[in-house]
Amino acid sequence: MKVLGIAGSPRRGGNTDLLLAEVMKGAASKGAEVKTIVLNNLKITPCQHCDACLKEGKCRIQDDMQEIYQELAEADRIVLASPIQFTGVTAQMKAVIDRCQCLWARKYVLKVPPLGTERERKGFFVSVGGTRLKNLFEPALVMIKTLFRILDISYAGELVFSGVDKKGAIARNPDALEQAFLAGQRLVED
Numbered sequence: 001m002k003v004l005g006i007a008g009s010p011r012r013g014g015n016t017d018l019l020l021a022e023v024m025k026g027a028a029s030k031g032a033e034v035k036t037i038v039l040n041n042l043k044i045t046p047c048q049h050c051d052a053c054l055k056e057g058k059c060r061i062q063d064d065m066q067e068i069y070q071e072l073a074e075a076d077r078i079v080l081a082s083p084i085q086f087t088g089v090t091a092q093m094k095a096v097i098d099r100c101q102c103l104w105a106r107k108y109v110l111k112v113p114p115l116g117t118e119r120e121r122k123g124f125f126v127s128v129g130g131t132r133l134k135n136l137f138e139p140a141l142v143m144i145k146t147l148f149r150i151l152d153i154s155y156a157g158e159l160v161f162s163g164v165d166k167k168g169a170i171a172r173n174p175d176a177l178e179q180a181f182l183a184g185q186r187l188v189e190d
């Protein structure tokens with residue numbers, strides 16, 4: 001069982017990073033092979049809407065996204081972690097999502113499995129927002145669930161916390177990190 005974690009925050013050691021690390025530890029404690037990719041360390045150009053993928057089923061842009069396509073194809077579980085920024089996911093995460101347009105093209109235009117091999121994949125979302133606004137996570141959740149659906153990844157749920165702003169403040173939430181660890185365990189057991 002391979003679990004891929006994608007860290008979307010620009011803040012190393014920030015709130016979503018801490019939660020993601022626990023999810024991955026939980027998964028590893030059940031024997032899963034885990035790998036975390038930190039988007040802020042990568043160069044991922046936004047989609048240029050060149051439409052080459054509609055014919056070729058792959059993206060022409062040769063950058064670090066090519067590694068992510070490969071990792072997505074090999075993963076059984078995918079954990080996306082992004083704080084809320086301006087009511088959505090971070091620019092780092094949005095760039096990855098838009099670059100999945102070639103996977104959309106594979107599925108809906110070329111009629112082939114978006115991630116190549118057909119296997120049971122499940123996806124989980126981790127997020128934190130600084131405010132306590134009602135429906136804070138809804139716009140991001142719509143986007144993340146849409147992405148998973150398009151990639152034939154079944155939605156396994158989310159772990160989200162509002163009102164957490166300062167770097168590392170999530171660690172002061174009495175049981176957030178434990179919840180994340182348990183979510184990681186469940187993700188690979190289900």
Ligand SMILES: Cc1cc2nc3c(=O)[nH]c(=O)nc-3n(C[C@H](O)[C@H](O)[C@H](O)COP(=O)(O)O)c2cc1C
Pocket residue numbers: 009010011013014015016017082083084085086087088128129130131132133136164165166167168
């Ligand atoms: C550019 C930017 C935009 C933000 N927009 C929102 C927002 O729309 N709603 C919100 O609740 N918090 C917002 N925040 C606060 C972050 O969600 C919050 O600080 C979070 O804890 C950061 O998580 P991290 O430590 O994983 O990066 C924003 C922060 C930044 C830097």
